[in-house]
Amino acid sequence: MDVEPFGRRMIELMPHLVRGFARHESNYLSRGEITLPQLWALEHLSRQPTGCPMNALAQFLRVSRPAATGLINRLIAQRLVRRAHDVVADRRIVRVAITAKGQQILDNIWEQKRRMIIDVFGQISPRDRAQYLATLERVVAILCHERPADRSARELARS
Amino acid sequence: MDVEPFGRRMIELMPHLVRGFARHESNYLSRGEITLPQLWALEHLSRQPTGCPMNALAQFLRVSRPAATGLINRLIAQRLVRRAHDVVADRRIVRVAITAKGQQILDNIWEQKRRMIIDVFGQISPRDRAQYLATLERVVAILCHERPADRSARELARS
DNA sequence: CCATGATAGTTCATAGCATTAACTATTTAT
DNA sequence: ATAAATAGTTAATGCTATGAACTATCATGG
Numbered sequence: 001m002d003v004e005p006f007g008r009r010m011i012e013l014m015p016h017l018v019r020g021f022a023r024h025e026s027n028y029l030s031r032g033e034i035t036l037p038q039l040w041a042l043e044h045l046s047r048q049p050t051g052c053p054m055n056a057l058a059q060f061l062r063v064s065r066p067a068a069t070g071l072i073n074r075l076i077a078q079r080l081v082r083r084a085h086d087v088v089a090d091r092r093i094v095r096v097a098i099t100a101k102g103q104q105i106l107d108n109i110w111e112q113k114r115r116m117i118i119d120v121f122g123q124i125s126p127r128d129r130a131q132y133l134a135t136l137e138r139v140v141a142i143l144c145h146e147r148p149a150d151r152s153a154r155e156l157a158r159s
Numbered sequence: 160m161d162v163e164p165f166g167r168r169m170i171e172l173m174p175h176l177v178r179g180f181a182r183h184e185s186n187y188l189s190r191g192e193i194t195l196p197q198l199w200a201l202e203h204l205s206r207q208p209t210g211c212p213m214n215a216l217a218q219f220l221r222v223s224r225p226a227a228t229g230l231i232n233r234l235i236a237q238r239l240v241r242r243a244h245d246v247v248a249d250r251r252i253v254r255v256a257i258t259a260k261g262q263q264i265l266d267n268i269w270e271q272k273r274r275m276i277i278d279v280f281g282q283i284s285p286r287d288r289a290q291y292l293a294t295l296e297r298v299v300a301i302l303c304h305e306r307p308a309d310r311s312a313r314e315l316a317r318s
Numbered sequence: 319c320c321a322t323g324a325t326a327g328t329t330c331a332t333a334g335c336a337t338t339a340a341c342t343a344t345t346t347a348t
Numbered sequence: 349a350t351a352a353a354t355a356g357t358t359a360a361t362g363c364t365a366t367g368a369a370c371t372a373t374c375a376t377g378g
Contacts, residue, residue, distance in 0.1 A: 020302030143179025
């Protein structure tokens with residue numbers, strides 16, 4: 001398929017896709033206790049067991065530092081995250097870490113998210129799923145400015 | 160590919176994907192004059208030359224009616240959209256339509272978005288592109304088959 | 319050694335976005 | 349004709365995001 005009509009169709013499709021997933025996402029978020037940006041923050045902190053400086057968190061979330069401060073304040077109020085002024089090193093740095101309660105909520109949400117994806121993609125054939133995922137992997141690699149894989153999505157799908 | 164490992168990988172991949180596209184998206188939104196929800200509203204109105212009732216717009220955007228009112232008010236303040244009380248039919252209905260200025264901004268954003276998508280997916284083979292799009296169409300169809308929104312307290316109580 | 323500048327984080331003011339509850343105005347149905 | 353349903357707005361509240369201004373700490377070059 002030519003990239004031009006592909007691009008046009010993608011532009012039509014993407015808002016529907018984003019809103020469709022966002023709707024599912026908000027389903028298990030709204031009846032839960034956290035918001036989407038809060039989820040993103042928790043997910044990042046969950047991958048940083050040692051904790052994460054505010055600045056690094058703000059950069060990861062691509063928001064301003066005041067925005068990160070507010071987000072973390074609200075998460076702390078719910079005891080999902082804790083602040084820890086690093087005593088050893090640079091005393092300007094404030095490290096933030098996820099709490100057990102935060103991790104528990106995260107595990108719960110991940111399970112629901114996993115089920116949602118399985119619900120949707122369970123209606124797609126295994127072959128199409130594999131091809132879709134392979135292309136998606138390459139798209140993400142391209143978006144992250146990493147080297148694209150040598151093998152085409154089709155070759156990947158076969159394996 | 161089994162749906163279980165597929166789901167696990169998708170959960171890992173999706174934040175990167177969203178973040179990757181968001182970075183591009185914010186490029187032409189933040190230095191432009193509108194926000195993402197405003198863009199979605201403009202895109203919908205652009206497909207409805209006769210104008211769109213507030214209620215239908217809110218349902219399409221999957222937000223409450225007051226949220227749509229606020230969104231439209233801000234777009235009207237920028238002269239990107241106009242209100243038109245329908246004189247002929249149901250006098251409760253307020254139709255909203257995109258203005259020439261709004262369409263102009265939309266065209267500009269679409270062009271930038273098109274270029275971005277072509278940049279990314281130009282690195283994917285035409286065959287993989289076609290398969291990816293086909294699967295995406297089905298995913299969107301599946302996602303859209305789920306419930307619309309906006310239930311006022313009265314409507315909720317009744318159901 | 320210390321003055322200057324850079325960095326980390328917060329507070330404040332402002333604004334967009336989204337919700338529910340409560341209201342007006344109009345239409346529909348009994 | 350009255351009651352219920354519908355379309356839209358307003359008001360109150362809360363989360364998210366920004367830029368500017370501020371404090372505290374670190375780093376560097378005279």
